[in-house]
Every structure is written in C-alpha cells, then in structure tokens.
Amino acid sequence: MRLPALRRTAPPPIIGGSATAAPEPKPPLPLPLCFLLSHLEDEAVVRLDGTKVGVSEVQGLELDEPKLGAFAGFLNALDFPVQLLVRQHPPDLGRMREALREDEPESLPERTKAAADSLHGLLEGLERREGILDRRFYAVSELEHAEELQSLLVRAGLSVHPLKGRVLRRLLLAAALGGTPAERDEAAGVEVEVNRRDLRLGDHLVRALHLGRWPRSLAPGFLQGLMTAGVPMDLSLHLGAIPAEQAARTLEWQKVRFESAQSLSMSRGRTLSSEAEIALEDVTRLRDEVQRGRERLFHASLSVTLHAPDEATLDDLTQRASAHFAATLGKLDGLAFRQREGLLSTLPLALNAVAAWRTLDTSSIARLYPFSPPDLDTRSGTLAGIDLRACAPVVYDPFDGTHLNANTAVLARSGSGKSFSTKLGVLRGITRGIVAYVIDPEGEYASMARAAGGRVLSPGVAGQGLNPFIIERRDAEELLQRIGSLRRLIEVMVGESLGAERRAALDHVLAAYYGEPREGAGFGAFYRFLQESDEDLAKLLRPFATGSLRHLLSDEGDDLLASEALVTVFDLHLLEPELRPAATMVCTETVWAAAARDPRPRLLVVDEVWSIMQHPEGAAFMVSMAKRARKHRLGLQFITQDVQDLLSEDSSRTITGHSGRALLQNAAFKLLLQQDAAAISTVGDAFDLPPDLQRWLLSCQRGDGLLLARGNRFPIRIEATPEEHALVEFSPGQQR
Ligand SMILES: Nc1ncnc2c1ncn2[C@@H]1O[C@H](COP(=O)(O)OP(=O)(O)OP(=O)(O)O)[C@@H](O)[C@H]1O
Ligand SMILES: [Mg+2]
Known part of the structure; x- marks a missing residue:
C-alpha cells in the first residue's frame, strides 16, 4: 500500500539537529519521509529503518482496584518494548449521520421529520462543541510481538482488535495529521511547517511536549484527570522492560551507594537526612520485590501532542496540560527545536524519538493505567446522550448483535425523566426505522405517537381488542x-x-x-x-x-403486522387499575406473537412495570419475556419508579426480589436516573456503586443519570433538541 503524496514546505530537521541552521532551503521531502515511514502493509506500518509495527485498538475499561492489579500483571509479563497510545479529538459523526439519513423512513410526518433534522443539527454541533472528544486507545509494538501483546492485554481483561488495511491507514493519517480517523481527501495534500515550539499541519497547529520531570507520586487515575480536561491530544507512553537481573544489579548498586553515604555521614558524626533514609528504604524494598519477581523496572517515556486551530488556543491547552502535571510537581518539557521528534513519538510507530527515559517500577506505571474512561461508542446506532465524565457522545445500537441483548431497564424516582428519556429513545428509533410498541398505563405516550404518525390502541374499548392466542409457529x-x-x-x-x-x-x-x-x-x-x-x-x-x-x-x-406502524401505543389509562396487569400481558404477548412471525429490531416499552411485577405470575411472565426477547430481535424496555420493591430481597413483599433482580440481569443496559434518598442504598448495593456515584444520583439534575452497560458505568446527560422536546413533552392537561 502506498502512502499519499503530501506536500510539505519546510525541510525536516535531522533528529537531534537544529531546524534553523539550514543555510539554504533544501527541496521538500515527501511527507512520509518526514514521518519516518516507508510504506504500509496490510497488517503493519513499516518504518524507514525497515521495522514492521503492529497496532491494535484497545477497548477502554473503567478503572478500579482489580483492573490496576491485572494491569500490573500485564506489565510484569512484558519483555519487549510497547507503546500505549491514547488519542482524543473532536468526534467525527459524519458516518453516523449518513447512516441515520439512509435508515430514515420516507414520508415521516412533518414534526417527526423536523425532529430528525434537528438531531442532525445537534450531532453537527457536538462535533464542534468545546470539550467534546472522541477517545480511543491503542497498543503498538513491533509486528513480531503483536500477537503476544494482544494476548497479554486480553489476559488483563481488555478487549483488543488488531488494525488492518484501511482502518490502519486511516489511523496513521489521523495520527500524523490530527483529528479522528476518517476518510480523507488524500490527493489534497497537506503543508507541514516545523517551527521552534510547534508544528503547523495544514490549517491547524500541533505542539509536542514531553514529561521531563515525573510527578513525585502517581495516584491511580492520574492520566484520566488529564484526559477528561477536554484537551484534544495524542498521549503516548513508551515502555521498555529492564531485564530482571540487570534491574536487581542496578538496585543493588544504588543500595550500596546509599549505604556508603550513610556510613560516611555517620563516621563524620552526622545523621542521614530523612529523605536519604526514605530513599534507602525504598531501594531496599524495591530490590527485594524485584528479586522475588513481584516488581520490575521499566524505561518509561511520556509524550503528548496537543492540537489546536490557532496559537492562542494552543497556548491555553498547553497551560491546562502543564497545570495538571504541575499539581503533582511534574513538569512538561516544551521540546524546543525538537517538535518533530515529539510528534514522531506519539505516532503509532513504536518509536520514542525524544529518546529521554525515566526508570519506574511496575506499581508506579500501573497507576498510569491509560485505558480509561471507556466510551460506549459502537460506531453505529444513534445518540443516547453525552458522557459527562469522558465528555464524549454516547452512541450505540442495542440491536447490533454485539450486546448480550437489546433490553433496557430504567429505574429512577418519580419525575426524574424516565418517560421523557424513553420517549426520546422511541422517537430517535423511529427516525431510523426501528418499530416501537409502548404499553402505556398513564396515557402519556399517545400524543407523541399521534404526532409521529403512529397509532394508538385502547384495548378494552370495543373494536380495539387484541388477540394473543394465535400461535402460528x-x-x-x-x-x-x-x-x-x-x-x-x-x-x-x-x-x-x-x-x-x-x-x-x-x-x-x-x-x-x-x-x-x-x-x-x-x-x-x-x-x-x-x-x-x-x-x-x-x-x-x-x-x-x-x-x-x-x-x-x-x-x-388486531393484526399488528398487517399494517405495522412505526410506533404503536397501547393506551391503558381507561382501564381499571386492577385490570392493567392483565392488559399489559395481553399486549406483550401480542407483540411477541408478531415478533415471532417476523423477527426484526423492535422495541417494546413497558412503563410502570412494577404493576405487573406485583403478581408472581406476572413477574415470571416478564422475566421469561426478557430472557427470550433476543430470540426474536425484540428489545424490551421496562420502566419503574418502585426501585426498592423491585430490588428487595425480602420475600414477604408481594414480589420476591429474585424476580426483580432476574429482570435486571436480563437487561444489557440499565439507566439509573435521579434516585430517592430512601432507595439509594438498595440501588448502590444492587449495582455496586461507589459512594460518590450514589451521592451524585441523589443530586444530579433531571435528565442526568448513570448508564450501566458492558460492565462499565457511564454518567450521561440526556439532551433533546427543542423540536424533539416539543414532540415528547407531555403535560397532563394535553389531549391524549
Ligand atoms: N432529559 C430531559 N431534558 C429536558 N427535560 C426533561 C428531561 N427529562 C425530563 N424532563 C422534564 O421532566 C418532566 C418529567 O419527566 P417524566 O415525566 O419523564 O418523569 P418520570 O420519571 O417518567 O415521572 P413519573 O415517575 O411520574 O412517571 C418532563 O415532562 C420534562 O419536562
Ligand atoms: Mg413516567
């Protein structure tokens, strides 16, 4: 595979040399040479020195103690150099917007069409919104070690996808030229200008920095603080394991040095400074650990490249990044005259061109755990919200087959936005052709369904009965x-x-x-x-x-399939409350019969699921539906405000906690919005939430919540455009 012919204006400085000393301009070199690239093969980037480099994308995971331990285990098993790369840049949602347009049903009613268009506006806005970034993680090594690296990462509990062909090419271009990997007009050419303290790549500026003085101590999650500061950047951690024998020798030698300094001081009648004493203790402890194989020593180097449209922004970002390190007495080096080396160090080339290293032990590096926070971006589907911690759009498609099932449980206190967020999800689903059914005990979905061109059935009213008794299969x-x-x-x-x-x-x-x-x-x-x-x-x-x-x-x-509408609401508010559980089951069973006859992605919303879970038979029915839904591509979304009852383990309550918990276990997605003070400890226990998240769920604003998916927790904000808001808003006085 050939690299694109890109233009550059200034000659590249020779590594270690000076860029300004050139007496007369040399003819421009092709850009790949400037980036030390020879060519691309299907599975490898080939450097000018002939080294083949393999790159894998790593799925982010939430950081906790067990993961730190597993990561330390990964480090201890490493015996070849690796580069761990984090890239975060404004998201490119272009492909998602295109896919949404392609899936949009023709002839949507006017207001639904306006809501769909407004979502495109929101997505475009997100691409430009300050602080919103798309974050991806990579592991890079020489190709001969790539497989081993992947299996070590998998053993540490991370998912890894080796990059090949077009995807690898896109990443390389994005890393060299800035931005998220996307299709580029490669013929257009990019001008590169290497300056003393920055580089100009096309129309934006890049500044390479290197961690010259490391922080005194590293707290777990130290890098996450930097990543979530909203700075577009590439961050690269190069690691080279020092062989155990050599490490032990070095430490032994250091220990001897400290000890002789100590005896010298004592012979002169002076006591050793407390700092020197601590250093001696540290070295002795580390030497013991290294000898036992519990710790290893590494050469480590950390480089960052910042990307900005203009100099003022670049200076501001530099300041923010520097302040993060300064808070722990670390210092970022500006790499004057060495900008190209800095940039090279953050390309996926497994090359630390800055060539400055610091020796660190396993525990310190483990605390640099770079693969967090995770995002839920499965690169398809539609927008669910904004990740408040990662500052990234939360985009996923529950029906894409990569999740355990397409079920969602929504648990929150009254008035926290459960129905609002569900209606928004239904609306965004129908604008991309996902058929939805809603069992609506309060009659609050009907107006939205009508506006969206759907139909409203009222089982119990003459002529609107349902027939779940058909079994065709x-x-x-x-x-x-x-x-x-x-x-x-x-x-x-x-x-x-x-x-x-x-x-x-x-x-x-x-x-x-x-x-x-x-x-x-x-x-x-x-x-x-x-x-x-x-x-x-x-x-x-x-x-x-x-x-x-x-x-x-x-x-x-009513043959639901004969004229299947994009959204069908079963409005049960006219029924006596004691009949609603049976009616809910009739509706669910009828939708199930339709799904069995013609399986395709369908959403079935059961609002106020608590009313049906009160009956042991109803609870068993719901659990069995949730278990089987995937078979017919049905996504169940059940909503309840009676969180405590649902989660209770007290078997004297009408519903045993087991059914409630079984229902939750069969939901791949759980959305916890604002919680009641009375329920928070139950919720905290059931979902293993740390105290800070429990407190946040008590005080967060309406529409904010915690999405639990894929073993991770995403604090999200559910944001609707004014057009969407107008469609989904229900006020009790409104005509149903
Ligand atoms: N994400 C949001 N953005 C803007 N407004 C919201 C959002 N979520 C909820 N709201 C507002 O809060 C109101 C109450 O929300 P909603 O009716 O969805 O709550 P609920 O949790 O379903 O309550 P209940 O338990 O009574 O059914 C909505 O009418 C809407 O105006
Ligand atoms: Mg509601």
Missing part, C-alpha cells in the same frame, strides 16, 4: 413457551392464584387445545374449548368472553 420449543406464557396470562386475568391442581389442569387444556393446528383462532375459540373441558375454569374467564371485559381480547384481533 409449529416450532415445538416456541409452542411450549407460548403455552407457558398464556397460562400465566390467564392466571393474572383470573386475578387469583390457581393452586397447583388447577394450574396443572389449565396447562393440560392449553396443551390439548394447541395439540391441533389452530391457526388464526382467538380467545373465543379457546374459551369454547375450555367450556367443554373445564367448566369451572371457564367460569372464571367469563368476564373476558361475554362480560364487561369482552373487548380486551378479540377473536379477530
């Missing part, structure tokens, strides 16, 4: 599970626990009924069958057949 497993669901539905409809005997009888009737092909038949047919086989049970169900509840279930049923 002759798949034995599906049949068995549907029979189980219908049995639970009937138990909740009956409103009382049936007892073992009755339950067995009901199961028997259902099995006998569906033993024959019953395509298209509905509740009416089943009821007649039941009258013949178990009259007592039939009596209990009579209100649904001929009584006041006869409109909830209909024989024909």
